[in-house]
Amino acid sequence: MxxxxxxxxxxxxxxxxxxxxxxxxxxxxxxxxxxxxxxxxxxxxxxxxxxxxxxxxxxxxxxxxxxxxxPKLRVGEFLGGAVHLERGSRVRLVPDNVVGTDELIPVVYEPLLTDIEVGDRVVLSDGLLRLTVTDTNQDHLEADVILGGELGDHKGVAFPDSDLTASxxxxxxxxxxxxxxxxxxxxxxxxxxxxxxxxxxxxxxxxxxxxxxxxxxxxxxxxxxxxxxxxxxxxxxxxxxxxxxxxxxxxxxxxxxxxxxxxxxxxxxxxxxxxxxxxxxxxxxxxxxxxxxxxxxxxxxxxxxxxxxxxxxxxxxxxxxxxxxxxxxxxxxLHKPDRRLPFFGARDKKASAVAQAAAETTARLDIDTIVAFTESGNTAFLISKYRPLAKVVAFSPIHATLNRMALYWGVQPFYLDRFDFTDHMIAAGEEFVETEGLAERGDAIVIVAGVPPNQQASTNLVMVQYIGERDQGIDAHLMGALPGEQNDDA
Missing domain, CATH: 3.20.20.60 (Phosphoenolpyruvate-binding domains)
Incomplete structure (x- = not known):
């Protein structure tokens, strides 16, 4: 499966x-x-x-x-490694590298005194403790403890209401x-x-x-x-x-x-x-x-x-x-009729149209496999964003492209050498799909490729072919090719 x-x-x-x-x-x-x-x-x-x-x-x-x-913000170190903050107590926050106590909290953030304002929330230790700033001074902030608890060395601190200026x-x-x-x-x-x-x-x-x-x-x-x-x-x-x-x-x-x-x-x-x-x-x-x-x-x-x-x-x-x-x-x-995501297509309308055509063809003809040939991986990515029920077998001669495609939904990436002619490239891909058991002889597959091959921005072909009919060439079951002007896709 x-x-x-x-x-x-x-x-x-x-x-x-x-x-x-x-x-x-x-x-x-x-x-x-x-x-x-x-x-x-x-x-x-x-x-x-x-x-x-x-x-x-x-x-x-x-x-x-x-x-x-x-820039993960953290508190400094405390006497004994941790302190307990009592609800309702008042504490001081300082941007200094000092040893903290239950009344003094060092914060490793230099613009602390200029970025934080009265009324801003201070969240500590992944949300377990919460403070509210009540006063700002030249060398420290004052805050009331709203939600108390134990605060240890180097725990995280966040200021969800503040506009932080640090890089x-x-x-x-x-x-x-x-x-x-x-x-x-x-x-x-x-x-x-x-x-x-x-x-x-x-x-x-x-x-x-x-x-x-x-x-x-x-x-x-x-x-x-x-x-x-x-x-x-x-x-x-x-x-x-x-x-x-x-x-x-x-x-x-x-x-x-x-x-x-x-x-x-x-x-x-x-x-x-x-x-x-x-x-x-x-x-x-x-x-x-x-x-x-x-x-x-x-x-x-x-x-x-x-x-x-x-x-x-x-x-x-x-x-x-x-x-x-x-x-x-x-x-x-995937078997629900409304499974499609609200993807409205890429800026490259032609590449998006090719990808959508491939996805729609598999749905209408009940085809299980899309075979895509790609240099950059963008063809396979766009097809995946149309969420076809069919698996997407994506071939590329570039290892970096294969590694990136490993993250694409529904895409199985495989290495395939470059070929000088689209016919030869498709034949090699079809043979691989059959040999690896990704489809069987006689199965229909949807092929997405570029004419001529091995060029970025050249994907312009969607066709249906049956495994084992390679000798008929790419004209045998041509579904559509967008002639002339190239895409921004590969």
Whole structure:
């Protein structure tokens, strides 16, 4: 059974080995996430190398996502490692590197005194503690404790009501992005972005690598349309988003981000605590199963595992369970007449028309397989955004393209050499599909290609062909070709 929704798995101590990565690939991982909030460059270099090596051995393209830390705000250190804040008490917040107490909280953020205003909320330790600023002074802020509890060293701090002026990139992020270019990662996850300008900055520093903007700040959600203009995709980062915005609104916000991301023709990833209990349990909770299913029904391209595969006791089993949940939901959702996402097509109208024609043809003729030939991967991506019931077998002679396509919903990427003639290219692809059991002799397939081949911006052909009729050439079952003017697609 074929799974359309892709799985992103975070590599950590539990899986950071060749054997661990091999197990994840065999369990169904499509993209390996390297979390640059942890580990050093040498560790990440090894992980990336192992992913490439094991991917090649398994004959399965696997993408690599570099997730940079971004300006995660944290408190400093406390006397004894932690303090208890009593509800109703008053505390001082300072931007100094001092040892904190239950009355004095050091915050590692230099513009603290200029960016935060009276009435602004302060959220600590992933939402477990909450303060409200009552006064601003020359050297500190005063705040009342609204929700008390224990606050430990280096816990996160957020200011959901404040317009923060600090850069969205730290010095460490800049070094990590340079390192990512050296590793030739396939995607970069941009943390704590607030606007499209932030995303553009990351993209430029990453050397043009596709950027997945993590929507985890209230400002990012407010500027979602602006971000969608420049990002390759968006990630619903529900952990920090749940700190910034009312928790009860997160399911609605998740659906909204997925809907708008898909409508804009962008990749969508749903993340955070999806199967969290499987970090220590071999079975997920019913609520977690429903959570994954809701994301799939909402149209997400991929679902992501974090601690479950980074430090969990059952990483491979967790990937397998997530895959089964996705498949079960897809079997129901994909057969509904209203399954199509509200994707209105790319700016490149011709490429979008070709992709839509391929998807519609499989639906009308009850065809199970689309075969796409692509240089950049854009053809396969556009087809996937029309959510065909058929699987999309995408061929490319470029390994980087194959790795990127590993994240595309419903797309199975395979390597195929370049050919001088479209006829020969199609014949080779058809033979591969039959040999690998992706379709049987006599089956109808929809082919999407370019005439002439091996050129970006040349996809202009949609045709139906039957396995085993290669000798008749591309004119045998021509459905449509857009002559003359080229697309911006490949």
């Amino acid at each position: 074929f799974r359309h929704t892709k799985i992103v798995a975070t590599i950590g101590p539990a899986t950071a080995s060749q054997e661990g990565i091999r197990g994840l690939i065999r369990a169904g991982m499509n993209v390996a996430r390297m979390n640059f909030s942890h580990g050093d460059h040498e560790t990440h270099r090894k992980v990336c190398s192992w992913v490439r090596e094991e991917s090649e051995k398994e004959g399965t393209p696997v993408g690599v996502l570099q997730d940079i830390q971004g 969205s990139l730290t010095e460490q992020d800049l070094a990590d992005l340079e390192f990512g270019k050296e590793l030739e990662v396939d995607y970069v996850g941009a943390s704590f972005v607030r606007s499209g300008k932030d995303v553009e900055q990351v993209r430029d520093l990453a050397g043009g690598v596709p950027v997945i903007a993590k929507i985890e700040l209230a400002a990012a959600y407010e500027n979602l349309d602006d971000i969608l203009e420049v990002a390759a995709g968006v990630m619903v980062a529900r952990g920090d988003l749940g700190v910034q915005l009312p928790l009860e609104r997160i399911p609605l916000i998740q659906n909204d981000i997925l809907s708008r991301g898909n409508a804009a023709g962008r990749l969508t990833i749903t993340a955070t605590e999806m199967l969290e209990s499987m970090t220590s349990s071999p079975r997920p909770t019913r609520a977690e199963v429903t959570d994954v299913a809701t994301a799939v029904m909402g149209g997400t391209d991929a679902v992501m595992l974090s601690a479950e595969t980074a430090v969990g006791q059952f990483p491979n089993r967790t990937v397998e369970v997530m895959g089964r949940i996705c498949q079960a939901v897809e079997d129901d959702v």
